[in-house]
Amino acid sequence: QKEVEQDPGPLSVPEGAIVSLNCTYSNSAFQYFMWYRQYSRKGPELLMYTYSSGNKEDGRFTAQVDKSSKYISLFIRDSQPSDSATYLCAMSDNGGSQGNLIFGKGTKLSVKP
């Protein structure tokens, strides 16, 4: 079983839809969870960073962590064409500063006008 599983998509939604992106993981020691957005031919940029369980909201984006189910989600409200990108989840047991950040393979999202 891979440490982090993420559906690669592609996921296509109409503008204005609510998008749900998800990752599952197997290592119960993970406690730092990140979502990165990557536009084509660019580097990933950090969207959300959460510690342990619970929800975190930032504008149209909400990150949710359910440690009991080993499941994390990113919700995008009122999706826009500019949200079209690949979304990578990443997680670590100690913050990732020592090179042990584990990435999902990414979900490609397309938001149609």
Added chain:
Amino acid sequence: DGGITQSPKYLFRKEGQNVTLSCEQNLNHDAMYWYRQDPGQGLRLIYYSQIVNDFQKGDIAEGYSVSREKKESFPLTVTSAQKNPTAFYLCASSREGVVSPLHFGNGTRLTVT
């Protein structure tokens, strides 16, 4: 503007040649990382460095070498021993400490023929 600069954006080399990818950061971050990204695969760690003149192998270090002579710079050499070097290479940096997300450059696309 603070950030990470990777150069060049595109690089072409003949098989059997070594090639060095540049990565410079002005974020005053202690830790720097090199990742490789292939289609359909997550980011895979090649090397990382937490301090000047010290670095550690990641999951796929074979066929690569690095140096960290300055805090700002972490060049990656792809040697002729790397069996499948064509890929998108991403450099990242972070502050030291537990809660420290990665900041990425915009990558170098290396094509070896």
